[in-house]
Structures are given as C-alpha cells and as structure tokens.
Amino acid sequence: MEEDIMRKWCIVEILNGKSGSYILTDYGEIFLYSELFQGKKLLNVVGNGSWRAYITMIEYENKLIFPPYLGKDIAIYDLEEKRLQYIPISLKHEPKEQKFNLYKKAVVWKEKAFFIGDMDSSLISLDMKTYKIEKCTKWQSEFKKQFGESTGTHTHTDLCVVDHCFWISLQKANFIMEYDMEKNVSSFYRIGDRKIHYNTICFDGKEFWLSGDKQFLCKWNKKENVIEFFEKFPDDFEINLENGARTELFSCSILWNQSIYYAPLSANMYIRVDLKSQEIKQIEKRGKTGLSMVLKSVADGKMLYGEEMDCERSEYFKNCLINKDNSLIKMSILFTQEEEIQFLERIISLKMITREKGSQSLQYLCSDGTSEREENRISDNQNTEGREIYYAIKG
Numbered sequence: 001m002e003e004d005i006m007r008k009w010c011i012v013e014i015l016n017g018k019s020g021s022y023i024l025t026d027y028g029e030i031f032l033y034s035e036l037f038q039g040k041k042l043l044n045v046v047g048n049g050s051w052r053a054y055i056t057m058i059e060y061e062n063k064l065i066f067p068p069y070l071g072k073d074i075a076i077y078d079l080e081e082k083r084l085q086y087i088p089i090s091l092k093h094e095p096k097e098q099k100f101n102l103y104k105k106a107v108v109w110k111e112k113a114f115f116i117g118d119m120d121s122s123l124i125s126l127d128m129k130t131y132k133i134e135k136c137t138k139w140q141s142e143f144k145k146q147f148g149e150s151t152g153t154h155t156h157t158d159l160c161v162v163d164h165c166f167w168i169s170l171q172k173a174n175f176i177m178e179y180d181m182e183k184n185v186s187s188f189y190r191i192g193d194r195k196i197h198y199n200t201i202c203f204d205g206k207e208f209w210l211s212g213d214k215q216f217l218c219k220w221n222k223k224e225n226v227i228e229f230f231e232k233f234p235d236d237f238e239i240n241l242e243n244g245a246r247t248e249l250f251s252c253s254i255l256w257n258q259s260i261y262y263a264p265l266s267a268n269m270y271i272r273v274d275l276k277s278q279e280i281k282q283i284e285k286r287g288k289t290g291l292s293m294v295l296k297s298v299a300d301g302k303m304l305y306g307e308e309m310d311c312e313r314s315e316y317f318k319n320c321l322i323n324k325d326n327s328l329i330k331m332s333i334l335f336t337q338e339e340e341i342q343f344l345e346r347i348i349s350l351k352m353i354t355r356e357k358g359s360q361s362l363q364y365l366c367s368d369g370t371s372e373r374e375e376n377r378i379s380d381n382q383n384t385e386g387r388e389i390y391y392a393i394k395g
Helices: 138-147 337-346 372-385
Strands: 005-008 011-016 021-025 029-033 040-045 058-060 063-066 074-078 083-087 103-109 112-117 124-127 133-135 160-162 165-169 175-180 185-190 198-203 208-212 217-221 226-230 250-256 259-264 269-274 279-285 290-298 303-310 315-322 328-331 334-336 348-354 360-366
Touching: 011 290, 058 103, 112 165, 138 175, 138 185, 160 198, 165 198, 165 208, 175 198, 198 250, 208 250, 250 290, 279 315
Parallel strands: none
Antiparallel strands: 005 334, 011 021, 021 029, 029 040, 058 063, 063 074, 074 083, 103 112, 112 124, 124 133, 160 165, 165 175, 175 185, 198 208, 208 217, 217 226, 250 259, 259 269, 259 290, 269 279, 290 303, 303 315, 315 328, 348 360
C-alpha cells in the first residue's frame, strides 16, 4: 500500500454543497469526496494545474464557481455537463492599486456571487444568470468620506455571513464592515478602544467574536453595543512569528459544537471558546513553523477538519480531525498513485531535474499550449512553495 502513495495533499478549500462535498487542492484538482475522504473522485483541474490559481470555491445551482487568486479569470465548472469555462474580468482599475484577483473568499446571495479578497483586491460581484461583472467599490469612498482615510479589507481565510450580509474586517485598526448584498450598501463599526487589527469574525447567533493581532478575543453584541474582552488563554499559549511573520493570532474561526474554534496563525495552538462556560480551551499545539489555513466541518457536521502547513519546508504534512468530545485524530490525506496519474495525464507531464550538489526539484510543464514564461512561473512556484511528492520508480 505504501508504494502506491505518491504525495500528500494540500487542501485549500472544502465545500459542503447541496449536490455533494468537494475538495480543492493547491494545484487546482477538484475532487468529489465521500465521508471522511475515504472515496475521492477527480472531477477536473481548474487553472491548468497552476499553483494556487484558485484557492476557494462556492456552489450555485449545478455549478462550482472559482474566483481567481493567482489566476486572472473567474472559473465555472458545470457539474452536469462536466465542463469548465473561464470568464475574463474586463473592468477598469479604479483606483489603480486595486486588483481583480487575490480573492480568498466568496459568497452567493440569490443570483449574485460576491468575491472578497485582501488588501488591494477589489470587491466585485458576478451575476450568475448573465455573467455580468460589477465593481462594488462604493464602500471605499464612503469609508474615506466618513473617516478621512482609505482602507481595504483584511482577511486570511475568514468570512462571516449572516442572512443577506457578510462581515469582513478592515485594514484600519478596530474597524469591521457589514456589507448588505441585497441593497449593495455598507456599514462600518469601530469595535473597542484597544488598538487591534481584526482579521477573523464569527457569529454565534447572538454575538460576534473577533480576533486579530493582539492577545485577546473580543465579543461584541451589535444590538446593545456591548463589548467584552477575553484574555485568559491556556497556560502554555504562546505567539511566535516563525511562520512567515504573520502577526495575527488566528487565520479563521468557525462556530461548531457549541464553541467557536480557531485555527492558529502566530498562535502555537488550535483553541476553542466554550460558549457555555465562556472559557478558552486548548485543542492541539502546532509545530513551531506551522500554521493552519483550513478549518472546516466535515462528515455531515460530525467532525472538524484542520490542516497545518510547515512554512519553513513548504510541506503540507499535518492533518487532524476533531471529534465532538474534542479528542483529536491525527491523519494524513494522501493521493494514491492512480489519482496522481489521472491528474498528470489530464494536464501536465512531470520531469525530474537534477541540479548542482545532487539536489533535485520537480518542474511541471503544461501540455496545453502554456507559454514558456508561464511554464517558468509554474516551475518557480513549485520550487519555493511546492508540494511534497513521493516519486516511485519501479523495475
């Protein structure tokens, strides 16, 4: 069995949709999976196999929608027709710094999909019937009008959606935004006087829980405008920046199992806030150079899946499942040889290159007309950020 294993997975998104459960990997493989990842079926490869061209997806009717991250176009996969199509984003850049990629999250409201990124990404919407793309940048001029300065959105992998509004933290210290997708209007809130740059927001049905780059959590009741801070972390809780100098404590948060769970960024552990006792409790420590960008409910809500990346070696190596009793199952989700071959046959050919001092790296050359410059970019990304490959030579 061991010799059939080709490489470990890097999962960038898990989607529990109406038509099935889906996984998106760092190289664009779209998988339909069954409970606990036991059965996996490769559906297609989005972005021609380019590294992190797309890192999130949403579902609309019988389609999967992918806003571009390092890619340039919106990708749509029709589940019935088994066909991929790409929608160019032909919009004028205003202001010039705004980009129409680097999107980290998306949400669908009625017949519109909204794409949300970080820092310089322009908020846009896609009409799912006509595929018309519109900029939703009025909120930026409104913020500048009210507060006298510009700002942008600020998130790693977190987006809070409540009814027809999504909530996102802003680059401006202490500020978050409520965006009404029904009316295309925004509201801004300054949460607390203690300076902090928020980056995660989670709603427990009554109150919002926020975290950022300071060692406390904030609970905010919007209706009563009451704020409460939580600073009593587990005894061995620490912050270290050996993970790419990311200063925020956590990358994302999720309401699950009567608790708010947090995935570590600069924090040294997964934690949860027990909503009944209001205590912060440790789940699992991470590696010194590790961080987690994925925290998703799986197995019909019975478990929580977390994935940890090692920033020093750029290997994706630690996965875990959290049970409802908060016990942990450590695991590795692996590609089989058959799955890897399916991927390679569909998109790319694999070559082993021997370099100076006997070191080896893997170069991916697209077989679908990709330019030499694009081939080099894919190879460069692989060398610096690549995935772990188990390459077996038989005979």
